Amino acid sequence: MQLRTLELFCHVADQRSFSKAAVAAGVTQSAVSQSIGHLEESLETTLIDRSKRPLTLTEAGRVYLNGVREIVRQYKELEDRVQHHGRRLSDTVTVGAVYSVGLSYMPEAKQAFEQNHPDVRIRTEFGSSQRVVEMVTSNEVDFGLVSFPRATKTLGAIPWQSEPMRLVCSSEHPFASETEIAASRLEGIDMISFEKGVVLRQAIDQCLKSAGITVSISMEFDNCDSIVRAIQANRGIGIVPEAAVRRETANGTVRVVACREIQMTRPLGIIFRKRGKLCRAAIEFGSLLLGREMEHDMLSKTEAAKADRQKGESKDRAVSVLI
Amino acid sequence: MQLRTLELFCHVADQRSFSKAAVAAGVTQSAVSQSIGHLEESLETTLIDRSKRPLTLTEAGRVYLNGVREIVRQYKELEDRVQHHGRRLSDTVTVGAVYSVGLSYMPEAKQAFEQNHPDVRIRTEFGSSQRVVEMVTSNEVDFGLVSFPRATKTLGAIPWQSEPMRLVCSSEHPFASETEIAASRLEGIDMISFEKGVVLRQAIDQCLKSAGITVSISMEFDNCDSIVRAIQANRGIGIVPEAAVRRETANGTVRVVACREIQMTRPLGIIFRKRGKLCRAAIEFGSLLLGREMEHDMLSKTEAAKADRQKGESKDRAVSVLI
């Protein structure tokens, strides 16, 4: 059994889609399909229920996923532990990223960087926002790409860019034919959003509130993808990161509607461990992403943190980092 | 990374030899060498110190071995858990065996069986004696091949065959030129044996004692292999299973010396879980090994155990099983 196949399976389970898993893993959809097929064959079990979209895992699939995730995580950790026993520092930069951010920005960045630094490999690890924080904390990755970066005692955060959030609806929705609508038209409308725990949800609620609008949240999900799907199904409107609907707007299944009062962005940022310095290559790559010297941000933030700690609570700094 | 490669690495670590690992895994020495080579390359670390024989693990190698063993074990368990979710019973018989027994008897048995049952695969898992017991207990394997089989509350034991133990010495040893020696000549001689905890050691001590001989144990190891190596180095004589020195006697580096008073055998046996019945194929294969119907032994032992439990302690039954 190929460890890579197990990772592939994790991607498929995460994304509930073979083709998206293929993009995340950087192979073709065909390869994913066959790999998973062989995997199921060798296990003499069906792991994925292909009879409905989005795909779901079978009972066996769920059991397997749990085990495989743990095993893959454990192996990566072991690999790291052993590699650092070796003599020379790794020439590989590993970046953790949430799917939405990683998939949008990593491919070009990786390619651009590897062109200029043929001796350095860039690896991307995907995971939930929470998982990325964990990856950075436990030093599984050099740094992480997340939205709403949050500095903590051990983690530093560098604001990167603000990705616009768009008000989107299905092409069937009444709003679809309009290019701009007044905020008041949103009053009481059905909206699909993130679950209450998700930071993005809180930001959206905040934005709506300050626009003086009350909407009716009709569905809640823990990921962009499901939201987009529900919007496509015309179950309501939603506010999502632009990158998350790039494909869908291109093929016309959803529409972006402008609304002067709803001008949201979600801040993307780089998080890193304050202790334990990054290797040269990682800093170079971070600088490429940022479009400026990463080192400067790391230092200033660290100092800011130090100053903060003396003052007590660091809440206001956190805000300043986020915006 | 290929899970198979990780297993290979475990074999190499167990056997402290590429060529022996190759035999255990059923591939060529070249394949092992290359696999481990690539593994080390991909880890950018040296796992095995090739500068001395027998091979030793580097620091990184030891760390890696620990992790890999756990991961391989975990994956196998997961595989099982998921496969049993599937619809049909496995057509694979998995046998756990200590190296010395498995390597001697499994290859032919496997071949013979698969010839008659082309639809059944036989898989052999190697491990220490203790590990084999664990494999059987946790249902990782259908049954186990061990020496000194020991029935327990959960495990049944079927005596199989008695492998002769041989008194062997280096070709340089004074005894090498003699075909038979008197037991008295062993008095006070340097002997290499197993560590005190090993059952085989206790059996050997017992045998020597009843022959009225006291020897001087000059070295102790936890495995046959190291003992044979020490004997080859002429550090003393030893009493080891015939199969363990087959190669060495063939190439003349060690000699088997007959001694009328030292007539030892080590009992080999099959151990199995009393609860949870074996699949048809496993029983067929067991029967092939035993040369008689396995089912009969399993039943009678179970009943014997039941009778025993009523009487209290089962020590004397254990003996009857062993001999």
Next chain:
DNA sequence: CCGCACTATCAGGCAATTTAATACGGTGTG
């Protein structure tokens, strides 16, 4: 220094994996 046993390396063959192209199937639409 030699012989022996073992490991490394190399070229060739074969099987597994990947890709690109295409067929097939599920889902929503008119």
Next chain:
DNA sequence: CACACCGTATTAAATTGCCTGATAGTGCGG
């Protein structure tokens, strides 16, 4: 119900990687 669209399965060809068999190199003991 037919159609369009999106996503998955299938196929053949190309590629990669693994294994074998032969051979060269190395550690170890004499």
